[in-house]
Amino acid sequence: MEIHATEEQQIESFKKWWKDNASSIITGILLGLVILFGVRSWFAYQERAAEAASNIYTTMMNALNNGQESLVNEQAGVLISDYSSTPYAPLAALALAKVKLEQGQLQAVHAQLQWALDHAGSDAIRHTARLRLARVMMAEDDLDGAEALVSNAGGEEGFASLYAEIRGDIQLARGDAASARAQYEHALATMTAESPGRQVLQLKYDSTAHAAEPGDAQ
Numbered sequence: 001m002e003i004h005a006t007e008e009q010q011i012e013s014f015k016k017w018w019k020d021n022a023s024s025i026i027t028g029i030l031l032g033l034v035i036l037f038g039v040r041s042w043f044a045y046q047e048r049a050a051e052a053a054s055n056i057y058t059t060m061m062n063a064l065n066n067g068q069e070s071l072v073n074e075q076a077g078v079l080i081s082d083y084s085s086t087p088y089a090p091l092a093a094l095a096l097a098k099v100k101l102e103q104g105q106l107q108a109v110h111a112q113l114q115w116a117l118d119h120a121g122s123d124a125i126r127h128t129a130r131l132r133l134a135r136v137m138m139a140e141d142d143l144d145g146a147e148a149l150v151s152n153a154g155g156e157e158g159f160a161s162l163y164a165e166i167r168g169d170i171q172l173a174r175g176d177a178a179s180a181r182a183q184y185e186h187a188l189a190t191m192t193a194e195s196p197g198r199q200v201l202q203l204k205y206d207s208t209a210h211a212a213e214p215g216d217a218q
Contacts, residue, residue, distance in 0.1 A: 161191035181208035
């Protein structure tokens with residue numbers, strides 16, 4: 001009898017507990033299902049967006065290679081405005097900067113490279129955008145801005161020679177051939193022998209040879 005009474009008490013306790021907590025439990029379950037399906041829907045959306053962005057990027061690059069500037073502008077604009085969270089958007093900004101440079105629109109080039117730098121999702125794109133932007137700033141006679149941009153880039157692995165070279169170019173533009181030569185020397189030391197830019201860099205280094213000769217400074 002005592003066992004039976006205990007079971008009934010447990011059942012009554014459970015009924016009371018369920019009555020008090022059923023609403024919050026059901027709500028929690030429903031919320032969990034909503035979150036689960038929401039996450040799945042979000043991932044599905046991300047996959048669709050990435051695929052669409054990839055197709056647009058392919059069209060844009062084909063247009064770029066074929067000199068179809070208006071189509072490049074159109075497709076790049078779509079990527080930047082509608083797919084800014086994808087890795088294709090900064091690449092589109094780089095491509096658009098190239099078109100604007102060929103059109104002589106230096107201010108537009110600056111804007112696109114800055115956008116690419118601000119939204120870059122990888123170090124490679126970030127460094128590429130920063131280096132190109134620094135050269136644009138040099139063309140704009142903003143040597144201080146260019147120097148500040150490349151002075152504390154950080155994580156320069158794989159780009160060390162390019163940073164050293166542009167720092168040398170900035171110093172040369174300032175009229176400091178000795179400092180420029182030191183940067184060029186560092187760039188040569190960190191650049192691979194087969195690099196396509198090595199010959200030009202060597203010419204820059206050789207052109208500043210007099211800076212290392214005290215007699216020429218008089």
